[in-house]
Amino acid sequence: RFLALSGRNKERLETVARACRAFGAKVEAIPVDVTERAACGRWIAETDARHPLDLVIANAGTSSGSGGRGESEDQARDIFYVNMAGVLNTVWPVIGPMRQRGRGQIAIVSSIAAFRGLPGAPAYAASKAAVKNYGEGLRGWLAAYSIQVSVVCPGFVRTRMTENNIYPMPFIMDAAKAARIIRLGLQRNKARIAFPWPMYALAWLMGALPPGWTDRLFRKLPKKD
Secondary structure, three states, rough: OOOEEEEHHHHHHHHHHHHHHHOOOEEEEEEOOOOOHHHHHHHHHHHHHOOOOEEEOOOOOOOOOOOOOOOOOHHHHHHHHHHHHHHHHHHHHHHHHHHHEEEEEEEEOOHHHOOOOOOOOOOHHHHHHHHHHHHHHHHHHHHOOEEEEEEEEOOEEEEEEEEEOOOOOOOOOOOHHHHHHHHHHHOOOEEEEOOOHHHHHHHHHHHHHOOHHHHHHHOOOOOOO
């Protein structure tokens, strides 16, 4: 098995690479920033030329702590740039090669937050909604080329993004359990891999209800700090 990993932090990237190699995988870990379109595209194209990629996961994402003060314009723009442009910079370099091969799989990581605008994290929720819709559209388009596309919508998972949250995080799960759910969903070519199911059901309901019915509730939710 060949695994290509990228990330901005070389030390953390190599730590993950060593863990994967311990399971017998052949790993190539290259520091790349997904917001740099040319660099990201070059890395993916060169990697695919040497090792045709069967599965590509667009996982980079960011949020910001508002501490009840709201997001600044710069924060909002940065969040959209990483969360949306990062997906584009990751998936487009492989769409062409996968279409030529007539096979492939793409996983795009969105969030449970994609189903309803969140006053405590408006740019994050909106960018993840854009990612979710984009992935769903790609799935329909690329199916004609036998390319599978799944959108992953996790709830709270224990990661560096959640470790500093001081508010309650219902149904939070370990990263290993989340990874197993994602793996099984990809094996089954599920269109949407959303979990845990109680949060997914609630998020879906809140998104389906008229905003006027839920505005007061969402304004009372705790803000990121």
